[in-house]
Amino acid sequence: MIDELVTQLGPAQVLTDPDVTKSYLHDEAEWAPYGTARAVVRARNAADVQATVRWAIKHDVPVVARGAGTGLSGGANALDGCIVISLAKMNAIREINPLERIAVVEPGVVNDDLRAAVATEGLWYPPDPASSPWSTIGGNVGTNAGGVCCVKYGVTRDYVIALEVVTGTGEIVRLGRRTAKGVAGLDLVGLFVGSEGTLGIVTEITVKLRPLPDRGRTVIGYFDSMVDGGVAVREVARRGLTPSALELVDQTCLKAVDDLTHMGLSAEANVVLLGVVDEAGEAGAAAARQLQEAFTVGGATYVAETDDPEEADAMMAARRLAYPALERLGDLLTEDVCVPKEHVPEMLRRIDVIAAETDTTIASVAHAGDGNLHPLMITERGDDAARERAQRAFHRIVDECLDLGGTVTGEHGVGLLKMPGVAKELGPEVLAMQRAVKAALDPHGILNPGKVF
Amino acid sequence: MIDELVTQLGPAQVLTDPDVTKSYLHDEAEWAPYGTARAVVRARNAADVQATVRWAIKHDVPVVARGAGTGLSGGANALDGCIVISLAKMNAIREINPLERIAVVEPGVVNDDLRAAVATEGLWYPPDPASSPWSTIGGNVGTNAGGVCCVKYGVTRDYVIALEVVTGTGEIVRLGRRTAKGVAGLDLVGLFVGSEGTLGIVTEITVKLRPLPDRGRTVIGYFDSMVDGGVAVREVARRGLTPSALELVDQTCLKAVDDLTHMGLSAEANVVLLGVVDEAGEAGAAAARQLQEAFTVGGATYVAETDDPEEADAMMAARRLAYPALERLGDLLTEDVCVPKEHVPEMLRRIDVIAAETDTTIASVAHAGDGNLHPLMITERGDDAARERAQRAFHRIVDECLDLGGTVTGEHGVGLLKMPGVAKELGPEVLAMQRAVKAALDPHGILNPGKVF
Numbered sequence: 031m032i033d034e035l036v037t038q039l040g041p042a043q044v045l046t047d048p049d050v051t052k053s054y055l056h057d058e059a060e061w062a063p064y065g066t067a068r069a070v071v072r073a074r075n076a077a078d079v080q081a082t083v084r085w086a087i088k089h090d091v092p093v094v095a096r097g098a099g100t101g102l103s104g105g106a107n108a109l110d111g112c113i114v115i116s117l118a119k120m121n122a123i124r125e126i127n128p129l130e131r132i133a134v135v136e137p138g139v140v141n142d143d144l145r146a147a148v149a150t151e152g153l154w155y156p157p158d159p160a161s162s163p164w165s166t167i168g169g170n171v172g173t174n175a176g177g178v179c180c181v182k183y184g185v186t187r188d189y190v191i192a193l194e195v196v197t198g199t200g201e202i203v204r205l206g207r208r209t210a211k212g213v214a215g216l217d218l219v220g221l222f223v224g225s226e227g228t229l230g231i232v233t234e235i236t237v238k239l240r241p242l243p244d245r246g247r248t249v250i251g252y253f254d255s256m257v258d259g260g261v262a263v264r265e266v267a268r269r270g271l272t273p274s275a276l277e278l279v280d281q282t283c284l285k286a287v288d289d290l291t292h293m294g295l296s297a298e299a300n301v302v303l304l305g306v307v308d309e310a311g312e313a314g315a316a317a318a319r320q321l322q323e324a325f326t327v328g329g330a331t332y333v334a335e336t337d338d339p340e341e342a343d344a345m346m347a348a349r350r351l352a353y354p355a356l357e358r359l360g361d362l363l364t365e366d367v368c369v370p371k372e373h374v375p376e377m378l379r380r381i382d383v384i385a386a387e388t389d390t391t392i393a394s395v396a397h398a399g400d401g402n403l404h405p406l407m408i409t410e411r412g413d414d415a416a417r418e419r420a421q422r423a424f425h426r427i428v429d430e431c432l433d434l435g436g437t438v439t440g441e442h443g444v445g446l447l448k449m450p451g452v453a454k455e456l457g458p459e460v461l462a463m464q465r466a467v468k469a470a471l472d473p474h475g476i477l478n479p480g481k482v483f
Numbered sequence: 484m485i486d487e488l489v490t491q492l493g494p495a496q497v498l499t500d501p502d503v504t505k506s507y508l509h510d511e512a513e514w515a516p517y518g519t520a521r522a523v524v525r526a527r528n529a530a531d532v533q534a535t536v537r538w539a540i541k542h543d544v545p546v547v548a549r550g551a552g553t554g555l556s557g558g559a560n561a562l563d564g565c566i567v568i569s570l571a572k573m574n575a576i577r578e579i580n581p582l583e584r585i586a587v588v589e590p591g592v593v594n595d596d597l598r599a600a601v602a603t604e605g606l607w608y609p610p611d612p613a614s615s616p617w618s619t620i621g622g623n624v625g626t627n628a629g630g631v632c633c634v635k636y637g638v639t640r641d642y643v644i645a646l647e648v649v650t651g652t653g654e655i656v657r658l659g660r661r662t663a664k665g666v667a668g669l670d671l672v673g674l675f676v677g678s679e680g681t682l683g684i685v686t687e688i689t690v691k692l693r694p695l696p697d698r699g700r701t702v703i704g705y706f707d708s709m710v711d712g713g714v715a716v717r718e719v720a721r722r723g724l725t726p727s728a729l730e731l732v733d734q735t736c737l738k739a740v741d742d743l744t745h746m747g748l749s750a751e752a753n754v755v756l757l758g759v760v761d762e763a764g765e766a767g768a769a770a771a772r773q774l775q776e777a778f779t780v781g782g783a784t785y786v787a788e789t790d791d792p793e794e795a796d797a798m799m800a801a802r803r804l805a806y807p808a809l810e811r812l813g814d815l816l817t818e819d820v821c822v823p824k825e826h827v828p829e830m831l832r833r834i835d836v837i838a839a840e841t842d843t844t845i846a847s848v849a850h851a852g853d854g855n856l857h858p859l860m861i862t863e864r865g866d867d868a869a870r871e872r873a874q875r876a877f878h879r880i881v882d883e884c885l886d887l888g889g890t891v892t893g894e895h896g897v898g899l900l901k902m903p904g905v906a907k908e909l910g911p912e913v914l915a916m917q918r919a920v921k922a923a924l925d926p927h928g929i930l931n932p933g934k935v936f
Binding site (some may be wrong): 128129130131152173174176180181185187188197201203204205207208209210211212213214215216217218220221223224225229241264267268270272309310311312313368369370371372397399400401402435436437438439440441442443444448451452455456457459460461463464466467468469470471473482483 | 581582583584605626627629633634638640641650654656657658660661662663664665666667668669670671673674676677678682694717720721723725762763764765766821822823824825850852853854855888889890891892893894895896897901904905908909910912913914916917919920921922923924926935936
């Protein structure tokens with residue numbers, strides 16, 4: 031069977047040696063199960079993807095697409111006997127068009143590489159997941175990735191206007207448009223963004239760009255507790271401010287980052303809240319002052335606007351390093367709950383209670399301005415009792431988030447880890463609608479089956 | 484059959500008198516065919532909609548949802564023997580929440596009424612179709628309506644985060660979320676926005692809001708020809724400017740508006756280009772200067788920044804009146820093509836050629852900054868030869884737009900008028916995907932059948 035694929039694509043494109051394929055079998059969701067792939071296809075172009083999908087239809091073999099494997103929900107994890115299609119080699123930036131303010135890229139382009147390339151034209155691709163130095167635009171499209179600046183500038187779906195896709199019936203089609211607007215039929219582009227490889231495999235992406243913003247002003251606040259920080263976040267929303275970043279980092283994260291970077295943040299603060307405003311001129315200065323006042327209302331023990339760009343960059347870099355820094359401490363089980371801004375303090379309070387009651391170390395970073403919280407359960411490797419307690423904490427956090435009108439996944443995607451939570455969140459009728467759409471576009475049921483819904 | 488519905492909903496909700504129902508049978512697409520409805524249901528709530536859909540499933544009767552009937556593609560036109568569900572009476576604003584920056588409305592709320600209500604809280608609902616004094620948010624959702632300020636602030640889909648929907652199987656479900664972000668499963672909200680009543684009937688809408696912007700600075704340019712105006716528009720894009728409005732109005736429209744308002748615009752200019760920039764302070768002043776320079780590059784015969792807010796409002800109001808003013812001149816066949824900004828001058832040139840070659844009066848207004856052009860074929864009522872020529876012009880414009888990489892509908896929706904163009908634009912594979920999704924969510928085929936795809 032595989033020989034047929036090797037003949038079509040060439041041996042260099044089809045990896046079957048288990049020692050080689052094993053690094054393609056899972057993403058960074060350490061707690062999500064994964065199987066053993068029949069082979070890994072390193073696609074060079076859409077034709078390779080099409081040939082693989084057609085082969086998979088013929089032989090009824092599941093196909094799992096992956097980019098850099100930085101996902102946090104197990105969405106790209108291999109299924110036993112599947113083909114993994116790696117799109118990492120399809121990493122050409124095909125076009126940057128300043129007049130139309132768009133870029134056309136292959137799915138394997140790394141987020142930061144796109145960002146750097148368009149910056150040379152004074153342009154900006156906003157979605158900036160913490161994984162941006164490694165994660166690919168294709169993967170970002172698969173999960174509808176968010177990031178730090180999404181609080182003001184929106185998520186991946188807000189920037190994708192066209193896709194080339196290999197469909198569940200093995201066709202190569204173009205969805206969407208190059209124009210600024212368009213309503214020709216159902217929005218299949220938006221449907222594919224965030225579909226985690228369950229509807230088709232994306233082979234080209236056209237994204238909207240924005241003008242590169244000002245660097246902005248960074249306001250730092252120290253707090254005694256996460257709940258206090260949450261109160262400040264709610265106050266920012268209550269005042270109608272629109273920061274371009276509003277990030278909350280707790281003591282456990284600060285310590286882990288200190289261990290990695292020797293920045294010494296954790297000695298200064300229990301909890302750090304970082305806000306950025308990027309309006310130009312006096313409007314920016316006024317917004318920064320408002321931000322400081324809001325932090326003070328939340329009970330900040332220290333608050334200041336950084337006038338040192340290097341300090342501001344270092345603080346934001348520390349925030350981005352939280353996940354890799356924490357990974358050194360043990361196995362991480364990552365939440366991605368998102369609650370209405372009103373309820374950020376209460377959700378943080380409930381997480382504290384759950385941590386105490388389940389005797390689990392829960393570190394927290396948060397895109398707090400979005401209400402998007404990432405409590406991370408950390409367990410020592412091999413401590414099964416701790417794992418069991420962490421899992422209980424995970425499910426309780428999901429339940430509390432739903433109780434507060436939130437969603438179980440703000441930006442990481444459903445994958446495998448969030449399936450039970452999503453089933454609860456959506457309910458049987460909506461889940462049935464989701465499955466009907468999936469079945470309509472993947473009639474052979476080969477595209478990342480058993481994930482999401 | 485209908486008696487069953489009357490018993491369930493009460494006689495006041497079910498209109499069957501042809502003299503009464505006739506005003507519910509079509510939208511403002513004068514050239515689109517429409518049939519005779521079996522009855523018109525004036526829904527009071529989601530339960531009324533659900534009862535009607537369940538009745539329609541049972542009796543295999545098509546259901547056509549309508550708001551204010553201001554559509555321009557025939558999307559809300561009745562089919563013979565159908566039930567028209569009017570959602571106009573469901574016009575309550577259920578919530579305005581400044582902290583979450585959202586509003587929750589029933590589908591029959593008029594766009595301008597929502598706009599006025601949220602303005603009292605210092606908030607803004609940006610999508611502003613020219614029909615905003617009359618069209619409903621439900622209708623705006625159905626067509627993914629655009630408008631003047633979309634060039635900077637996006638279209639309806641960019642603001643809708645949750646929907647309550649009566650599905651094709653007669654369930655009432657909630658799609659989406661109240662949170663700032665969320666990726667729990669496929670984006671059914673985005674799929675429903677712009678689906679023109681073919682996937683379900685929307686009974687509640689949650690929209691994001693923005694802070695009310697500054698009034699901004701208005702720059703007016705006069706040009707000898709539309710093509711010159713188009714060159715100015717392209718220059719605005721080339722300079723990387725982001726106006727919050729960039730509207731082009733031709734001589735025919737100016738004259739028609741003058742007839743209505745006695746403003747005397749048409750004596751001063753052949754073509755008017757209106758630009759607005761809404762950055763605060765010095766940034767706004769600089770952007771307005773840049774806009775003037777771009778207009779000059781396009782060959783403007785006169786260009787000035789208006790410092791009189793009343794003049795600015797009057798100019799924009801004149802733009803919004805173009806459609807009703809032209810309707811007095813004859814039957815209108817409305818295009819809604821959208822091309823890449825690069826090609827705006829060329830598309831305008833081709834429209835001139837088509838007007839000459841088909842001997843057809845083509846008036847033009849354009850959301851030019853989006854590349855979204857509205858050439859309007861005007862024919863005297865009863866002149867069949869002129870109608871036939873106008874129809875030829877219509878199809879040629881569609882073909883030229885596709886040749887330039889455009890879309891046949893930027894914001895009006897497909898309805899009936901744009902079906903042939905959309906079929907050409909999407910191609911058979913994508914059309915098959917669209918139909919598969921439609922069939923998955925409307926398994927009984929009762930929701931606005933025969934429209935869009």
